[in-house]
Amino acid sequence: MMVRLFFSLAITPCKILKCNSEFWSATSGSHVPASDDVPEFCAALRTYALCTRRTARTCRGDLAYHSAVHGIEDLMSQHNCSKDGPTSQPRLRTLPPAGDSQERSDSPEICHYEKSFHKHSAAPNYTHCGLFGDPHLRTFTDHFQTCKVQGAWPLIDNNYLNVQVTNTPVLPGSAATATSKLTIIFKNFPECVDQKVYQAEMDELPSAFADGSKNGGDKHGANSLKITEKVSGQHVEIQAKYIGTTIVVRQVGRYLTFAVRMPEEVVNAVEDRDSQGLYLCLRGCPLNQQIDFQAFRANAESPRRPAAVSPSPVVPETFPYETAVAKCKEKLPVEDLYYQACVFDLLTTGDVNFTLAAYYALEDGKMLHSNKDKLHLFERTREPPGAAVAAAFPLAPQGLLGTLTLLALLPVLW
Numbered sequence: 001m002m003v004r005l006f007f008s009l010a011i012t013p014c015k016i017l018k019c020n021s022e023f024w025s026a027t028s029g030s031h032v033p034a035s036d037d038v039p040e041f042c043a044a045l046r047t048y049a050l051c052t053r054r055t056a057r058t059c060r061g062d063l064a065y066h067s068a069v070h071g072i073e074d075l076m077s078q079h080n081c082s083k084d085g086p087t088s089q090p091r092l093r094t095l096p097p098a099g100d101s102q103e104r105s106d107s108p109e110i111c112h113y114e115k116s117f118h119k120h121s122a123a124p125n126y127t128h129c130g131l132f133g134d135p136h137l138r139t140f141t142d143h144f145q146t147c148k149v150q151g152a153w154p155l156i157d158n159n160y161l162n163v164q165v166t167n168t169p170v171l172p173g174s175a176a177t178a179t180s181k182l183t184i185i186f187k188n189f190p191e192c193v194d195q196k197v198y199q200a201e202m203d204e205l206p207s208a209f210a211d212g213s214k215n216g217g218d219k220h221g222a223n224s225l226k227i228t229e230k231v232s233g234q235h236v237e238i239q240a241k242y243i244g245t246t247i248v249v250r251q252v253g254r255y256l257t258f259a260v261r262m263p264e265e266v267v268n269a270v271e272d273r274d275s276q277g278l279y280l281c282l283r284g285c286p287l288n289q290q291i292d293f294q295a296f297r298a299n300a301e302s303p304r305r306p307a308a309v310s311p312s313p314v315v316p317e318t319f320p321y322e323t324a325v326a327k328c329k330e331k332l333p334v335e336d337l338y339y340q341a342c343v344f345d346l347l348t349t350g351d352v353n354f355t356l357a358a359y360y361a362l363e364d365g366k367m368l369h370s371n372k373d374k375l376h377l378f379e380r381t382r383e384p385p386g387a388a389v390a391a392a393f394p395l396a397p398q399g400l401l402g403t404l405t406l407l408a409l410l411p412v413l414w
Helices: 002-010 015-027 035-054 062-078 114-118 295-299 321-330 337-349 354-370 398-413
Strands: 126-132 136-138 144-146 151-159 160-170 177-186 196-201 225-230 233-240 246-252 255-263
Touching: 015 062, 035 062, 035 126, 062 177, 062 196, 126 151, 126 354, 136 337, 136 354, 144 337, 151 255, 160 255, 160 398, 177 246, 196 246, 246 354, 255 354, 321 337, 321 354, 337 354
Parallel strands: none
Antiparallel strands: 126 136, 126 255, 136 144, 151 160, 160 177, 177 196, 177 255, 225 233, 233 246, 246 255
């Protein structure tokens, strides 16, 4: 009980989701108030700003928090709201009626990546990245790494999407970590979607974006971004058709898993490729964060009790090697890297739920990976971040998405 208490105190959560939901409730989700409602809208914005300031200390480095702060500044500027004034937050209007943008299906073709792509060239090539367990990373280039990466790390950071994960110790002081928080930011895309933020935490896997909506907002192509709850509190799927991307987020036990299917063109859509050194799905984990899996396994197979990956004051009660192997074999009969990751996790955490994390990571790979021959990997990768990326994803012209973005902006520019 004492350990749980200290652990909960050590990871006091950022309260930005509460701030977002309160603002959504106060304004009924509208960011475009009628002229008569502007004073009340400004009051709600000031309350929103106050809420973010109160949670600032626990939200440092949180993408959703920084997105909200910038959004508040933009909205206050757009509506000429002063920073000083009343902070009441009355409801401005009722929720949109049925049949509104939440249910629109007539998205313009520009908001359907595959339809637009086929008009310009051959079918797109898709890639897959996944993160699960203690944690294990499968990169877009099919390299498999076991990493430490404690704290907040960017998984994806391109022109259309940001994904950040936070990994915390399974027990205070333990070398074993797992993903306790996930933030996904879908950036504004002309004609298709407004900026949307999805944030999941331990024991909180929402079925909606942070603003309470389930699609891309009020634009004509809003339904090209949709979130679907597959299993309540356990499995969410996000379809971003305008960039040809599918994301699967799960909670397995206490911790989160992430998997994505994304076109190579979107993977490569970065302003400055050299600045993407910590983009884990593309570059892999930094070398000093990678764990020598083979050395750990050899040690675990020895008659001695397996040692922790690194010196730590707390070592969770773990499974004997033979028991870990038997439990993982039940779910993962092929002795590939998913199976090995399962064994590793049972040896380092003692939490049987990590068996399911490896199983679902493989299942998500079956659904999302475009090359089924590469589904099972057998040789773990330990190499400097970025190695082999240039060969796998050669730099290319701006490509279709850049062209589509320009075309979407033409009416505005005209």
